[in-house]
Amino acid sequence: MSEKPKVAFYWCASCGGCEEAVIDLAEDILKVVEAVDIVFWPVALDFKKSDVEAMEDGSIAVSFINGAVRLSEQEEMVKLLRKKSQLVVAFGTCAHLGGIPGLANFWDKESIFNRAYHTTPSTDNPEGVVPQEKSTVDGKELYLPSFFNTVYALNQVIDVDYYLPGCAPPRDLIMNAVQAILEGNLPPKGSVLSPNKALCEDCDRNETKPEKLAIKDIKRPWEVILDPETCFLAQGVICMGPATRTGCGQRCITANMPCRGCFGPTDQVIDMGAKFLAAFASILDADDEKEVARIVETIVDPAGTFYRFSLPTSILRRRKLEGK
């Protein structure tokens, strides 16, 4: 029993989809359970923080951590796990790049609280109660974790060994990763455990690109009936595929939806959004200033679109904080 390597699962700011991805391994999970000893998995098993603290440093073979880091509690936990683990794998897009929660970086703590606790139409908060890090109830002091202004990807908080990309990571990639860890057949540290090429490499639609890609009118997927075989860009729809790492098995593409970039950029690219912007702007079919302006006008929320999953790990990381 003790022969088996110890494994921990943890989640930070995430939707839970990554946990589902683990469950989604279906009967393969039995193989995993057979091979490893799960020592920490708050979603599924009742372990406490103290149990982890009690472990020896480096006693966990590998910790799979999903979700971005948004709260001080999460920071504390991932730092703890780092200490106790030989390997840390950022599991899923949020841990890898910041993910959807990372889009909160277009705001700050104050505006988010204001929105969440005051201005949403469904909020019923007449007294204007806002979470406090510290409060006194019945003479006892209660503490809540602090809420950061900025959302962080995992590697911005702790050292990360490997990254399992995807929202959520596909089952094949998970199985391959587990396999590799178990066999000790590991790539260099810091690798993303998915092929280092863009999605177009695997995309069935790539061959349908016209000789000259030129986009005159940009359409959003719901505005057109999309041809199920033609390249989305050729149809005037923004597809992040050229700037997104492959390995996902074209899940969205087969569902006739353009790629939105959850696998993040390839290794050579620092800033996925900027890079896609460069590529996409280049193929706009306009030389005239007015026409360029007209087309640009039709691109709704470029930052949100191009950095849908990668804002915290982009060069700028977030919106400028006012007054700083």
Place this chain on the structure above:
Amino acid sequence: MPKLTIEELEKLRERAKKQTFLRETTDYRAKITVHMGTCGIAAGAREIMNAFLKEVQEKDVTDVLLTNSGCAGLCSREPMVTVEIKGQAPVKYVDLTPEKVKVIFEKHVLGGEIVQDYALGIGSEKTDY
């Protein structure tokens, strides 16, 4: 309008002739004169005229001349008509109704057989034309 073939032109000519035969035929097999003086009209001569028109149309007859004239003088027996088959003496019918018209048209005008029951007599007033 569709383009015609020779046969269709022929058919069209036949139909058109039925519309226009009035203008040129001077030779009628039979002539019906409805007497339409004020008295006649008051007694319903219009109805009689219409009934004859209907007959002519329904039976698709082109050799019967339907005309009208003034008062025939026997105002008390109006509505009145004179039917004249070519070569025969004219016959006057009196106290007519549309039903009677139908009978007269079928039997006398088409069949050549005088309808004794409705007839007043044979002979007519003279007209100039």
Place this chain on the structure above:
Amino acid sequence: MIQITIDGKKLEVEEGTTILQAAEKAEIHIPTLCYHPLLEPYASCRVCVVEVNRQGKKELVTSCNTQVQPGMVIETQSERALRARKLNVEMLLARAPAAKPVQKIALELGIEKPRFEIKDPDRKCILCGLCVRTCEQVVGANAISFINRGQEREVSPPFGEPSEACIGCTACAYFCPTEAITFEDIHDRKVIHDELYLGPSTAIRVPVRQAVPMVPFIDEDNCIHFKTGNCQLCVKVCEKEAINHEMKEEEIEIEVGSIILASGFKSFDAYRIPAYGYGRFPNVITALEFERLVNASGPTGGKILLANGEEPKAVGIIHCVGSRDENYNEYCSRVCCMYSLKFAHLIKEKTEADIYDFYIDMRCFGKGYEEFYHRLLHEGTKFIRGRVSEITDIPLTEEEDGKLIIRVEDTLIGTVRRIPVDMVILATGLEPGLSHSELAHTFNISCSQDTFFLERHPKLAPVSTFSDGIFLAGTCQAPKDIPDTVAQAGAAASEALALADKGSFELEPITAEIDEKLCAGCQICVSLCPFSAITYNKEKHISEVNEALCKGCGTCVAACPSGAAQQKHFRDIQIMAEIEGIFID
């Protein structure tokens, strides 16, 4: 062949011959007015009537359009024919008493004075329609026609307005037998004007008098045939059958290793300075025009004459016209001082005239130039330092009467002067040649601020451009005189030769490259490359750069969404490092 008899002469003529042609053959004169051998018979004047006997039936016919028939007996002078002819000529004489051909025929027929009313004793037009038919049948322009009926009939362009259809060929005037249409009538439409020949010309001419080869060409812009598809009279006339209207200008593609641009200059347009009166005063001429005038093959045979044919008594030469002037070109055109001195010398040599040179600075920088200037000073040319403000023909004194007066501030004596002369020569400066900017575009080279072509480096690469293999020579690069141009042309030629001699081509080192391990074959770059240097390899699913075609702009690199493309020497990491570097304080 058909046997006929004309005025008793038996004659055998070909079938289809007209009576008129047959009579000509028999040397019998039949007067005509509306007939012309190059045009279709019109048979309107009815002067050529003759009496014919056809199978016993005698009748009058017009000989110009009636074809002979076998056995036809023709009497050109029968009493009946003569009476009718005479009456018709008499009537025409009444219509157009001033028409010479009618007068002549009337005289022949013994008509002294018409018995009919003469409306206009000066009228010349006899309505023969030769002009109209010429315009239709020869020219094909259909610019004139008859208008109105009967007595009111006249020849006119549509609605009596100068017609757009008129090509100004003057063929109508040429064909008009009565001078009713004159060349002057259509002169304003006659637009054949050759810049170098300086005068009206024809559509077939030699390009310049000293042209090599000395071969005439057809000026398509003015040739009737190219305007209307008709005419081709020149073909009928040329015995050597050397004229071929089918020949076309051809565009020939030649593959070359290098190109030398020597597109030259155009002379500054003197009309742009209204104060100098060019175009208003016939005796204000430009330097190029003076060159033509003084040339032995020029319009005056080299004599320096005024517009009225007299020799000038005083000539002014104005330097820097359009040059060194903030309103036009700020640069110095470099050649004007010297050619102006040459002009002064020539005028001195050929005439007795006083010569005034108006200059800002004398720029005689070349070998022997300063010496030439001194010679002129000794020859008595009067040099006045100052910019001419105006040339006027309004005299203030008797002495100025009938002269062109040059107003100038003489800066050496500090006073405004009025100098009366007969002729003014404007030393017009040099400007970049026609379609200069289009050429720049075609060859992808830049222009400097003065709009001449920009050399790669004024000192280190004076004949090269920013485009490899394209070199500059002569005034397209900057104003320069002939020795400088020749020198520069030599340099450009050797640069081109050096390339050819080497036989190899240096690739642009700063090309793009695509890492095939990283490329996903998204083909964004393929769409962007203006040089088609990137192709998509279907088998390998990657895009590939042809480095020989790549010019190294790096657009594809910037756009490569997966970072597979990089530019040699301008790699992302290099530039990123540069950015970091510049912020190290």
Place this chain on the structure above:
Amino acid sequence: MSQQAFEPKLVGFLCNWCSYTGADLAGTARMTYAPNLRIIRVMCSGRVDPQFVLKAFQEGADGVLISGCHPGDCHYQEGNYKALRRHRLLSKMLEQFGIEKERFRLEWVSAAEGAKFQKVCNEFTEQIRHLGPLSWNGGKKNE
């Protein structure tokens, strides 16, 4: 830091053929202009990767200038058009990051336009001076 003492840090990406030469011309013509612009030469304005712009801001630039040949005059035929398209889209996106439009500028300066380069440089410096420092610090963990 008082407004007067603020010296903007500006980064300029200049194309080799026009703007860089134009800048050179301004220099050889001994034109004085604001020293705030730090120039990075690229072969063509079309080479400017938006990542460079972001990087420059992130590194502390208060403004970024891209300058290339005039439309139609690109040495590489159409690189400057791509620069134009990217600039317009990137400016829009930068606004979402809270970076003012004015801080990111695209100018056409030809090889002959030393004077224009001088003007652009001075203008841009003054504009950013007026706008104040950007001093990007977003997202650093030490907030």
Place this chain on the structure above:
Amino acid sequence: MEDKLTSTRHRLHLMVCAGTACVSNRSFEIKEALEREIKKQGLAEEVLVVTTGCNGFCERGPLLVVQPGNIFYQQLTLKDIPHLVEEHFLKGRPVEKLMYKPPEGKKPIPVLNEIDFFKKQVLIALRNRGLIDPEKIEDYIARDGYQALVKALTQMTPEEIIEEIKKSGLRGRGGAGFPTGLKWEFVRLASTSNGGLKFVVCNGDEGDPGAFMDRSILEADPHSVIEGMVIGAKAIGAQQGYVYIRNEYPLALKRLTLALQEAREYGLLGENILGTGFNFDIKVARGAGAFVCGEETALLASIEGRLGEPRPRPPYPAQRGLYGHPTCINNVETWANVPVIVSRGADWFSKIGTKTSKGTKVFSLVGKINNTGLVEVPMGITLREIIFEIGGGIPGGKEFKAVQTGGPSGGCIPKEKLDLPIDYESLTEAGSMMGSGGMVVMDEDTCMVDVAKYFLSFTQDESCGKCTPCREGTKAMLDILDRITKGEGTEEDLQLLEDLAVSIKETALCGLGKTAPNPVLTTLRYFRDEYLTHIRDKKCPAHVCRDLNVYTIDEKTCLEVGHGCDVCRRNCVSEAIIGEKNQPHRIVQEKCIKCGVCYDVCKFGAVKVE
């Protein structure tokens, strides 16, 4: 839309004449009033109002013929309509007062074909006149229209058609009288150089003053022309036809255009006519109304968009016509004759007329005559029959003096020749011509010099001006005539006039020029005395040439009959009449401007003119 036929059977058809003359007499208003009134009386289902083309008796318009019965109503006014509808159409009592009464004032004649005007006419070209609505192709078809076409397309070869026309003896009705069949044959046999194109053209450029035969046919029966042209096209092998019609004929233009459209829709024109595989279509070319465009070469030039002026012939249009292709050009009336000849046969046709001239001719009878209008008469009829029987003689009991036939270029025929049987040859013999059929009757009050001057001024004005004799000669002749009518003529002038006339006739370029002197030549031939009276005596026997008139007042009559009524003096514009009221008046000749007002206003015949 299937076709315009309905199943309703009416018992009365009211044929309202809608020729141009009746239309200008408000026949459309009459028609509307009839319809309104009929509706009011509830007769809409029984009585049908039909607009027809010209009835011919234009003098009496607006006209209405009631069918059946052929009852002829004339000179209708709007206020007659309610009465007419009630009496005749409702109650069956024809209204006598609206019927035609002959000039002698006898009993009204109710039935059309008993009226003299109509009695002697033989209708071939005008066969459908008054019987059909020209805007309704079904009416034409009902009258056996397009049956000749069926025959020509299915049972006859082109050669047979031409043979039939030749045999019929039909000659061009435009004036020159060239045998139509022969012309067709020339065109059929003409060699075609490029593309084998041939054209048929209908000459509807009717330019003679007072002539309206072509207009009437096109207005009343456009399909007869169309049918004739299609048959002609088949015969000569043409694919395209043109009808040249002057734009001043808006009604004819409208009806022809409509007829062409109807024919095309029914497949009687265009591609694959009646499914026989024959293709032919007709375009309308509109002329601006120049007289010279009636000349065939000028007409063709006009269609081509060139200046409408004649060119020398040969080549004839049959050799080189429209756009250089062989072209068969015939007059409207000629074309209208063709279908009848094809359907009834050449033998039937050639029985009508004289030895050289077969069939009928339409004349427009105008001038000093009781019954003006359009008449179609068999060839060989005498002028007397036309003028005195059909035309009803000269109004006001005046004496017949001459009749001018053949339009402005025709000649004047004096009363000695009244019994001349009309055909091409006899008219030419008499110095006139058939022309297109104008017939202007003149009475004793007509001055023949003035008539010659009038017609010459027309031809002079309409001369295209191309050839010298016509352009200059007609003007010179007119000047001479002008002098003669002013009493300034000399006998040398008369000689010059004759010389000019002969020379123009001999040397003018086209038919119009050649015939322009005809009025002068014939008047010189038959009425030379009148010219001489003008020249020698400075008098105009008919008192038409006012410059020659001398007005005097018979003082006796003035005083005794008129009691010096003073009307003449008061009306004299030049104050040339002196005299007190109740006193005899006198004209001061020096002041008299010879306007003739006094002569016209004197009710007592006291003013005399010499």
